[in-house]
Amino acid sequence: MSDWSKAVSGFARDAAGPHDNRGLDIDELLLFEQGEEGRSGVDLPAPADGGDSLGGLRRAGPIGLPGLSEPQVVRHFTRISQKNYGIDTGLYPLGSCTMKHNPRLNEKMARLPGFGDIHPLQPVATVQGALELIDRLAHWLKVLTGMPAVAMPPAAGAHGELCGMMCITAALAAKGERRKRVLVPESAHGTNPATAATCGYEVDAIAANERGRVDLAAMKAKLGPDVAAIMLTSPNTCGLFEDEMAEIAAAVHAAGAYFYLDGANFNALVGRVRPGDLGIDCMHINLHKTFSTPHGGGGPGSGPVVLAKSLAAYAPLPWVVHAGEGFRLVEHAEGEAAQTIGRIKEFHGQMGMFVRALAFMMSHGSDGLRNVSGDAVLNANYLLARLQDVMTPSYPGPAMHEVLFDDRFLDGTGVTTLDFAKALIDEGFHPMTMYFPLVVHGALLIEPTENESKAGLDRFIASLRRLTERAKAGEAEFFHGAPHLAPRRRLDETTAARKPVLRWRPELAAAE
Amino acid sequence: MRYLSLTDADRRAMLAAIGASSVEELYRDVPKAALLDRPLDLPRGLSELEVTRELEKLAAKNIPAGSVPSFLGCGAYRHHVPAAVDYLVQRGEFLTSYTPYQPEIAQGTLQALFEYQTQVALITGMEVANASLYDGATAAAEGVMMANRLTRRTKAVLAGNLHPHYAETIATYARFNGFEVAARPPDPSGNDDPAALIDGETSCVVAQNPGFFGHLRDLAPLAEACHKAGALLVVVVTEPVSLGLVRPPGAMGADIVAGEGAALGNGLNFGGPYLGLFATRDKYVRQVPGRLAGATHDAEGRRGFVLTLSAREQHIRREKATSNICTNSGLCALAFAIHMALLGEEGFTRLAALNHAKARALAQKFAGVPGVKMLNDSFFNEFTLELSRPAAPIVDKLAAKRILGGVPASRFWPQLPNLLLVAATETNTEDEMDAFAGALREALR
Numbered sequence: 001m002s003d004w005s006k007a008v009s010g011f012a013r014d015a016a017g018p019h020d021n022r023g024l025d026i027d028e029l030l031l032f033e034q035g036e037e038g039r040s041g042v043d044l045p046a047p048a049d050g051g052d053s054l055g056g057l058r059r060a061g062p063i064g065l066p067g068l069s070e071p072q073v074v075r076h077f078t079r080i081s082q083k084n085y086g087i088d089t090g091l092y093p094l095g096s097c098t099m100k101h102n103p104r105l106n107e108k109m110a111r112l113p114g115f116g117d118i119h120p121l122q123p124v125a126t127v128q129g130a131l132e133l134i135d136r137l138a139h140w141l142k143v144l145t146g147m148p149a150v151a152m153p154p155a156a157g158a159h160g161e162l163c164g165m166m167c168i169t170a171a172l173a174a175k176g177e178r179r180k181r182v183l184v185p186e187s188a189h190g191t192n193p194a195t196a197a198t199c200g201y202e203v204d205a206i207a208a209n210e211r212g213r214v215d216l217a218a219m220k221a222k223l224g225p226d227v228a229a230i231m232l233t234s235p236n237t238c239g240l241f242e243d244e245m246a247e248i249a250a251a252v253h254a255a256g257a258y259f260y261l262d263g264a265n266f267n268a269l270v271g272r273v274r275p276g277d278l279g280i281d282c283m284h285i286n287l288h289k290t291f292s293t294p295h296g297g298g299g300p301g302s303g304p305v306v307l308a309k310s311l312a313a314y315a316p317l318p319w320v321v322h323a324g325e326g327f328r329l330v331e332h333a334e335g336e337a338a339q340t341i342g343r344i345k346e347f348h349g350q351m352g353m354f355v356r357a358l359a360f361m362m363s364h365g366s367d368g369l370r371n372v373s374g375d376a377v378l379n380a381n382y383l384l385a386r387l388q389d390v391m392t393p394s395y396p397g398p399a400m401h402e403v404l405f406d407d408r409f410l411d412g413t414g415v416t417t418l419d420f421a422k423a424l425i426d427e428g429f430h431p432m433t434m435y436f437p438l439v440v441h442g443a444l445l446i447e448p449t450e451n452e453s454k455a456g457l458d459r460f461i462a463s464l465r466r467l468t469e470r471a472k473a474g475e476a477e478f479f480h481g482a483p484h485l486a487p488r489r490r491l492d493e494t495t496a497a498r499k500p501v502l503r504w505r506p507e508l509a510a511a512e
Numbered sequence: 513m514r515y516l517s518l519t520d521a522d523r524r525a526m527l528a529a530i531g532a533s534s535v536e537e538l539y540r541d542v543p544k545a546a547l548l549d550r551p552l553d554l555p556r557g558l559s560e561l562e563v564t565r566e567l568e569k570l571a572a573k574n575i576p577a578g579s580v581p582s583f584l585g586c587g588a589y590r591h592h593v594p595a596a597v598d599y600l601v602q603r604g605e606f607l608t609s610y611t612p613y614q615p616e617i618a619q620g621t622l623q624a625l626f627e628y629q630t631q632v633a634l635i636t637g638m639e640v641a642n643a644s645l646y647d648g649a650t651a652a653a654e655g656v657m658m659a660n661r662l663t664r665r666t667k668a669v670l671a672g673n674l675h676p677h678y679a680e681t682i683a684t685y686a687r688f689n690g691f692e693v694a695a696r697p698p699d700p701s702g703n704d705d706p707a708a709l710i711d712g713e714t715s716c717v718v719a720q721n722p723g724f725f726g727h728l729r730d731l732a733p734l735a736e737a738c739h740k741a742g743a744l745l746v747v748v749v750t751e752p753v754s755l756g757l758v759r760p761p762g763a764m765g766a767d768i769v770a771g772e773g774a775a776l777g778n779g780l781n782f783g784g785p786y787l788g789l790f791a792t793r794d795k796y797v798r799q800v801p802g803r804l805a806g807a808t809h810d811a812e813g814r815r816g817f818v819l820t821l822s823a824r825e826q827h828i829r830r831e832k833a834t835s836n837i838c839t840n841s842g843l844c845a846l847a848f849a850i851h852m853a854l855l856g857e858e859g860f861t862r863l864a865a866l867n868h869a870k871a872r873a874l875a876q877k878f879a880g881v882p883g884v885k886m887l888n889d890s891f892f893n894e895f896t897l898e899l900s901r902p903a904a905p906i907v908d909k910l911a912a913k914r915i916l917g918g919v920p921a922s923r924f925w926p927q928l929p930n931l932l933l934v935a936a937t938e939t940n941t942e943d944e945m946d947a948f949a950g951a952l953r954e955a956l957r
Contacts, residue, residue, distance in 0.1 A: 031853050105560050271552065
C-alpha cells in the first residue's frame with residue numbers, strides 16, 4: 001500500500017525499551033522486533049558439501065527472517081496465546097459455529113505415527129489401516145444421515161458445498177441440461193450464495209415467512225426449468241427446524257432440481273433425525289462442528305458430503321473402495337469412476353480430522369450421539385426460557401440447538417447489538433454471533449452446545465440479565481466503551497481497511 | 513458420557529423451566545415420521561481406553577514413513593518438526609478458538625497470522641500474503657480464478673512441470689467455474705516451454721518451481737512472455753523449504769504464488785490437513801481470496817490486529833465474494849509460523865542447504881547403478897530417475913522390504929511407466945540412502 005507507513009502507530013518499538021505490560025497481560029513484540037542475527041531455535045549441522053545442483057538459481061541476499069532461541073519462541077507464542085479466548089477458557093456461544101469441547105483423546109489419536117506420519121503416496125499396501133479408518137468414518141456418516149454415499153475429500157464446509165454443487169451440475173449435464181439459477185433463503189450462510197456463484201449460477205434469494213422459515217409459496221413461485229437446486233439449512237440460522245422440508249423436496253424434485261442441505265447445524269439432529277428421510281439429495285457435514293474437531297483459530301476444517309444414489313457417480317477423486325480383504329484407492333477418472341467430477345484438492349482429504357471425528361463418534365456411540373443433540377437442544381431452549389422476559393426472541397420456541405434474539409429489547413437504550421456483545425466480554429464470556437442472520441434486525445444468535453452445565457448456563461444467563469438491566473438503566477456510555485477489561489479495547493477496523501498494513505516491514509518503525 | 517455436563521437432575525429442572533415434559537417434545541417441529549425413536553445401528557459408546565485400543569489397532573496396519581527409510585515427495589515432504597511446535601499449537605487458547613471475529617479477545621491468533629503473512633511474503637519474495645487457504649492445489653485454483661478476475665480473461669495455461677493433482681484440481685474448478693484450461697503434457701525433461709500456448713485470451717500461466725520432476729528453472733523469461741501478452745504468472749511451490757536456497761518466485765516476476773506449506777510445522781498426515789500458501793503483489797490485494805490479518809490500534813492507541821478488507825469475503829459479499837472460502841487452515845498456518853520462528857534466517861537457510869546436500873548425496877548413490885538414469889540437470893531435494901523397467905512393481909517390492917523408495921510416475925500417468933520420483937530431506941541418514949540404493953540395484957538385477 002502506498003501510504004502504509006502512516007497507517008498505524010506502535011511499530012517504533014525497541015525490545016529493551018519501555019513496555020506496556022499489565023500484570024499477566026504482557027505486551028509482546030512481534031517476532032520481527034525481537035530477532036537478532038547469530039541466533040536460531042534449532043540446531044542443524046552445516047552441510048559438508050559445498051557444491052550445488054541449483055542450475056544457477058541460488059537465492060541472492062538475506063531473506064530477513066528474525067533469529068530467536070527456543071525459549072524466546074516458546075515465550076512469544078505462550079504470551080500471545082494468553083490474549084485469546086478459547087472453548088477451553090469458557091462458554092463460546094457463537095451461533096451456527098458449534099463451538100463444542102475438543103477432546104484431547106482425539107488429538108492424541110491423530111498423532112499416532114500410524115496416522116500422523118504416513119505419506120499420501122505410499123503404496124496402498126502400506127496404508128491399509130488409514131483407508132480402513134476412512135471407510136469406517138464414511139460408514140458412520142452414511143448411517144447417521146441415512147444417505148447411501150459420501151465424498152470424503154472436501155477440506156471444509158464451503159469446500160463441501162462446492163463439491164456438492166459440482167456433483168449436481170455434473171448430474172444435470174449428464175442429462176444434457178445446463179440450468180442457470182440456484183435458490184438460497186435469505187437466512188443462509190454467506191458461503192451458500194458464494195458457492196453457487198463460484199459454480200457459475202445466478203443466486204435467487206427466497207424470503208422467509210413470518211414463522212422464520214422458507215416461504216413455501218414464494219419458493220414454489222421461483223421454481224422453474226432453469227433452477228438447478230435449492231440450498232437450504234435446517235435447522236436454519238434462526239435456530240428453527242424447517243418443518244416443510246418434505247414439501248420443499250417434493251416441489252424441488254418435481255421441477256427436476258436437486259435439494260442441497262447445508263449441514264452446518266447437524267448438531268441439533270445427530271442421532272435423532274436422518275436428513276435422508278426428508279428427501280435431500282446432498283449435504284455437507286462440518287466435522288469441525290458436529291464432530292468436535294478443533295476450529296484452531298480458523299481451521300483446518302473437514303467437510304465430507306453425503307450424496308443420494310443419483311449423485312454418487314459424480315463424487316470427487318479419490319475413492320476408497322473395498323478390494324477383497326483390504327481397500328484400494330481409485331485415483332483416475334475411469335472404469336467405475338468414469339463420471340467423477342475429478343480431483344478437488346491435493347490429496348485424499350483431511351485425514352487428521354477424520355481420526356479426530358471418528359474418535360468422537362466411537363466415544364459417544366449410537367446412543368450417546370442422541371444425547372449430544374438432545375442436550376444441545378435442551379440447553380438452547382433453557383436459555384430461551386430464562387431470557388425471553390428481558391431479551392426479545394425473534395420467534396417463539398421451541399428452538400433447536402441455537403436461539404435467535406433481535407435488538408428490540410435495546411430500543412431506546414442507545415446500546416447496539418455490537419455494544420451489547422462487546423460488554424459480554426467484560427463479563428468473561430465470548431460474544432454470541434452478531435448481525436447474523438440478516439433476516440432480523442440486530443441479530444444475536446446464541447448456541448450453547450451440549451457441553452455446558454446448568455450452573456454454567458445460569459451464570460451466563462445472570463450476566464445477560466445484568467447487562468439488559470444496565471442497558472435499560474441508561475448506562476449506554478459503559479456499553480459504548482466496552483470491552484473495558486480485555487487485552488485490547490475496541491480496535492479501529494476502519495483504519496485497518498482504509499490503509500492496510502498486512503505485514504511487518506522494517507520501515508514501519510523508522511516511519512514513526 | 514464424559515463430554516456431557518448435564519446431570520439428570522439438571523435436565524429435569526431445565527425441562528421444568530421450559531415447560532416441556534421431555535426433550536422429545538422440543539423436537540415437535542420435526543415430522544413424526546422422520547423422528548427416530550431408537551438409536552441407529554452403530555456401535556455403543558466406548559471409554560477412552562477402549563477407543564485408544566481400537567484406533568491403535570488401525571494405526572498399526574500402516575507403515576509410518578518415519579519408521580523406515582523413506583524417500584517420498586511429490587508435494588508432501590517429511591521434515592523434522594521441533595517439539596516446541598506441537599506443544600504450542602496444542603495450547604487450548606490457539607487450538608479451541610474460532611476465526612478471530614472478536615479481535616479484542618483474539619489477539620493471539622491475529623498476531624500470529626500477521627507474523628505468518630510476513631514470513632510467507634518474505635520467503636516467496638512477494639509483497640503480501642493471505643492468512644492461508646486449504647492446500648496448495650486449491651490455492652493454485654484460487655490463483656487462477658483471481659487472475660481471471662484481474663485480466664477479465666478466461667484461459668489458464670498449465671505448464672508441463674505442474675503437479676498433476678494441482679492441474680486436475682484446476683481443471684475441475686475450470687469446468688464448473690467456466691474457464692478454459694490449456695495444459696502441456698507432463699515434462700520429465702524440464703525443457704518444455706508453455707509460453708507458446710499464451711494468446712490474447714490467456715489470463716495466466718501456472719508453472720511450478722522446483723518443477724514436479726524436480727528441475728529448477730528461471731521463470732523470468734516466462735514472466736516476461738506473460739506480461740507482454742497481458743497475462744499473469746502464477747508460480748506454484750510445493751516444497752517451501754526450497755525457498756531457503758533457491759531464487760524465490762518474487763525475484764523471477766511472479767504475480768501470484770500458490771504453494772503448499774505443510775512441509776514446515778505440519779506432519780505428513782496422509783495428505784491432510786495441509787496449508788495453502790498464497791502471496792501476491794500489493795496492487796492486487798483487493799482481489800485476494802480468503803482472510804487477511806492487518807495491523808491497527810485500539811481505542812487507547814495500543815497496537816493491535818484485526819481481520820481486514822473483509823468486503824472481499826463471502827460473509828459480507830455473499831455471491832459477489834472473491835471466493836467461497838470460509839474456514840481455512842489457521843492452525844496449520846500457526847504451526848508453520850512457529851517452525852519458521854524457531855528456524856529464523858540461519859536455521860531456514862541451513863535447513864534448505866542440508867536438504868539439497870542430502871539429495872545430492874542420494875543422487876551420487878545411484879550414479880553407478882545399472883538400469884538407473886538420472887534425468888535432472890538441476891534439482892533441490894527431489895529428482896527423477898528413469899529405470900530400465902516399470903517403477904511401480906519395484907516400489908512395491910521395496911515396500912515389502914520396508915523401504916519407501918520414491919513415487920512411480922505411473923501413479924499419475926500410466927504412459928510414464930519407468931520413471932521414479934525420489935526425494936531426500938534432512939531426516940534421511942547415510943545408512944538409509946545406502947539401503948535404498950542397494951535395494952534398488954538388487955530389484956533391477
